[in-house]
Amino acid sequence: EIVLTQSPATLSLSPGERATLSCRASQSVSSSLAWYQQKPGQAPRLLIYDASNRATGIPARFSGSGSGTDFTLTISNLEPEDFAVYYCQQRNNWPPLFTFGPGTKVDI
Amino acid sequence: EVQLVESGGGLVQPGGSLRLSCEASGFTFSNYWMTWVRQAPGKGLEWVANIKHDGNEKYYLDSVKGRFAISRDHAKISLYLQMNSLRAEDTAIYYCARVMSGELLAFDYWGQGTLVTVSS
Numbered sequence: 001e002i003v004l005t006q007s008p009a010t011l012s013l014s015p016g017e018r019a020t021l022s023c024r025a026s027q028s029v030s031s032s033l034a035w036y037q038q039k040p041g042q043a044p045r046l047l048i049y050d051a052s053n054r055a056t057g058i059p060a061r062f063s064g065s066g067s068g069t070d071f072t073l074t075i076s077n078l079e080p081e082d083f084a085v086y087y088c089q090q091r092n093n094w095p096p097l098f099t100f101g102p103g104t105k106v107d108i
Numbered sequence: 109e110v111q112l113v114e115s116g117g118g119l120v121q122p123g124g125s126l127r128l129s130c131e132a133s134g135f136t137f138s139n140y141w142m143t144w145v146r147q148a149p150g151k152g153l154e155w156v157a158n159i160k161h162d163g164n165e166k167y168y169l170d171s172v173k174g175r176f177a178i179s180r181d182h183a184k185i186s187l188y189l190q191m192n193s194l195r196a197e198d199t200a201i202y203y204c205a206r207v208m209s210g211e212l213l214a215f216d217y218w219g220q221g222t223l224v225t226v227s228s
Contacts, residue, residue, distance in 0.1 A: 032211075032213055034213060034214035034215075036153070036215075038153075042220075043203055043218040043219065043220055043221055044145075044153060044203075044215075044218055045218070046214055046215060046216050049208060049213045049214040049216075050211070050213050050214075055214075055216060056216075087152065087153055089153075089155075089214065089215075091212060091213055091214075095165075095167050096141070096158055096167060096207075096212050097155070097158075097167055097169075098143070098155035098158075099155065100152055100153040100154065100155065101152075102152050103152045103153075
């Protein structure tokens with residue numbers, strides 16, 4: 001079973017700053033990694049898939065990078081609406097089983 | 109516009125059963141894998157089950173195997189999760205989501221969730 005670890009658990013930043021979130025897999029997941037944003041009381045929203053591809057409608061300030069076991073979500077120039085919890089998620093090669101990381105909270 | 113609307117949550121006693129539904133619209137339902145993801149109160153996300161677009165392949169989280177069953181009805185454009193032998197640790201918001209087409213890498217559309225509470 002592949003385990004995902006996210007760091008830091010909480011990131012305290014100000015609007016306009018750059019956020020760098022890390023996700024590490026216990027073994028290689030190639031590029032099969034996605035990132036989601038979740039705000040209180042809302043469903044998660046897909047931001048990035050396949051490690052670096054932005055989902056439909058996601059602003060360019062969100063970018064993903066990495067492969068193998070180490071991945072990064074970068075939010076450049078934080079907007080007030082970006083303060084939320086961010087989860088990484090990987091898909092097992094086959095069968096398609098999915099695992100989420102524990103999340104990183106980005107707060108003001 | 110893609111929409112997913114869950115229903116069927118509620119309060120159930122330990123050992124009881126519940127059937128969740130997810131009505132889909134705005135896309136060709138029969139072309140997509142679908143999934144259920146849950147979130148316990150104040151906790152992170154946990155994938156629960158997947159079903160192939162034709163219903164012929166189903167996969168489950170180990171802790172729900174043998175207790176939960178995912179299914180779909182293309183005539184009703186709906187996804188289901190039959191939950192039996194419920195435990196307190198199954199208490200969560202249950203979301204249905206669409207699996208991205210192609211390499212099944214992520215969940216691109218989500219419903220708003222339905223709350224299941226298992227308690228005596």
